[in-house]
Amino acid sequence: MAQSCKYIDNCPLFQQFKHAHGKVVxxxxxxxxxxxxxxERLKARERGETPSPTMLPDGSDLIEATTR
Ligand code: SF4
Structure with a gap:
C-alpha cells in the first residue's frame, strides 16, 4: 500500500473526506x-500554488460535483 500523501495533515479537503462517508473512496x-x-491538489501544492479548498483530486470542484 502506498504511503499517505505528505500534505494529508494540512489538506482542507482531506479533513472533509474524513467526515463524509460518501467521500471515503x-x-x-x-x-x-x-x-x-x-x-491535482498535490500537483498544485508542488507548483507552490494554493488550491481552492473545494477542489477535488481530479481537478473538479466539490460544490459543483454535489449540486449536479
Ligand atoms: S486531496 Fe490530494 S493533496 Fe489532499 S491529502 Fe489527498 S492526495 Fe494529498
Whole structure:
C-alpha cells in the first residue's frame, strides 16, 4: 500500500473526506492510495500554488460535483 500523501495533515479537503462517508473512496484512492501522484491538489501544492479548498483530486470542484 502506498504511503499517505505528505500534505494529508494540512489538506482542507482531506479533513472533509474524513467526515463524509460518501467521500471515503477519494481518500483511499488518492490520499492513502496509489493514485496520489495524480492528485491535482498535490500537483498544485508542488507548483507552490494554493488550491481552492473545494477542489477535488481530479481537478473538479466539490460544490459543483454535489449540486449536479
Ligand atoms: S486531496 Fe490530494 S493533496 Fe489532499 S491529502 Fe489527498 S492526495 Fe494529498
Amino acid at each position: 477519494w481518500m483511499l484512492v488518492y490520499c492513502k492510495g496509489d493514485s496520489q501522484a495524480e492528485c
